[in-house]
Amino acid sequence: MELKWSLKELYKSFESENFKNDLKACDTYIEDFNKWVDSTTKDYTNVLVKLEEYIKNISYRQNLFSKLFAFSQLTLSVETNNKNAL
Numbered sequence: 001m002e003l004k005w006s007l008k009e010l011y012k013s014f015e016s017e018n019f020k021n022d023l024k025a026c027d028t029y030i031e032d033f034n035k036w037v038d039s040t041t042k043d044y045t046n047v048l049v050k051l052e053e054y055i056k057n058i059s060y061r062q063n064l065f066s067k068l069f070a071f072s073q074l075t076l077s078v079e080t081n082n083k084n085a086l
Helices: 017-040 047-078
Strands: none
Touching (some): 017 047
16 A cells, blocks of 8 residues: 555645636735725624624635645645745
8 A cells, every 4th residue: 555645635736727716816815805804893883793704704714725825835845845835
């Protein structure tokens, strides 16, 4: 039995459409989240709704960013000179 591990379950490569789309989604998330913060923190109305939205936003961010970060870090752990991962 060979003990090989694969990152293809995360992304096929740094050039894959899924990776590129998730990277673009990060940029979009940051822009949208900044706008959301600006509009949400103007007053204290609907605090519970705002907190629920915040939790959803942070959960989405955590899932997206963690997947990208894991792929890069795990690639670097095997290929220390991989410029794309750096």
